[in-house]
Amino acid sequence: MIKSWMVIGGVVLVVALAINRLATSDIQWFNRLVRPRWLKIEAAIPIIWTVIFICGAWSAVIVWEQAPGTQDTWLRMGFYLLLEIVTMSYTSVMCKLRSLKIGTIIGGTGAILSVLLAISVLQVSQPAALLLLPYILWSPIGTYTTWAMMHLNPADV
Template sequence: MKARWIITAVSAALFFGGSLFTSLRDPWFQNLQRPSWLTFEFLIPVIWTFIWVCITISAIIVWEKSCKKGSRPWGLLVVYGAIALLTSLYSPVVVELRSLTGGMIVGGLATVLVYILAFVVKPISQTASWLFLPYALWGPFGTYLTWLLLQLNSPINP
């Protein structure tokens, strides 16, 4: 079986895995106060699907280019996997554990790994590196949005 299909299958399993364990339609999550400017929330699944496809294509490019040079970038694929796992954990952590702070941590950590990996894969493939751009732009925004949800929904301390 070609490596690209294995990478795609693992990526898809991780992408849909987070959704299998939780639903963002959970009443607790749906009842969180949101900023008034968040009028595009319905687009967030589309945005994440696009980001996920870009990261998956990046992993395939890095694998194939590295293999042509005679090496197997297992360590890099582990980091791709860590990014995917952390990203998939966001919804279960936020909804099932009811932890916006935990969501900020896993989302922020995934974003940091994206920046690092984008830099590391650049010598292998500039295209693979550029495919991190959507995540690199959305990750900080998503982390900020989670922080904002935490601020809007924290009980006021006397």
């Protein structure tokens, strides 16, 4: 029998691979941007987001297993999916449009959605809501970093 964690993990992976497609020119644009001097952990960002996505998927599994297949659970799963789509769209949309302002807006949207999702999930499971805390804490940092980069790269706003 297929376990819920396999399905949720599979959906997370498929969505990530489907959305996060970048052309070489997109990557080059992003790599040439000036970063804030205080940004010293850029190499760790992929690891940080991997942990955040694992925590988010684990949270979704907990929520699913509390009341599998109910309308409320399906709505929450849709909310998790929306948050992942917004999150994964950050890099691809920002790079395609070559706009740090768009990246800031998408990042801010993800930050707001993560708080709303955590509030919704808290009604079902405190541990599931706590697993969203890494996203809630990190997303504003990433959004602020993108906003700061707007000022260092005025041609790419």
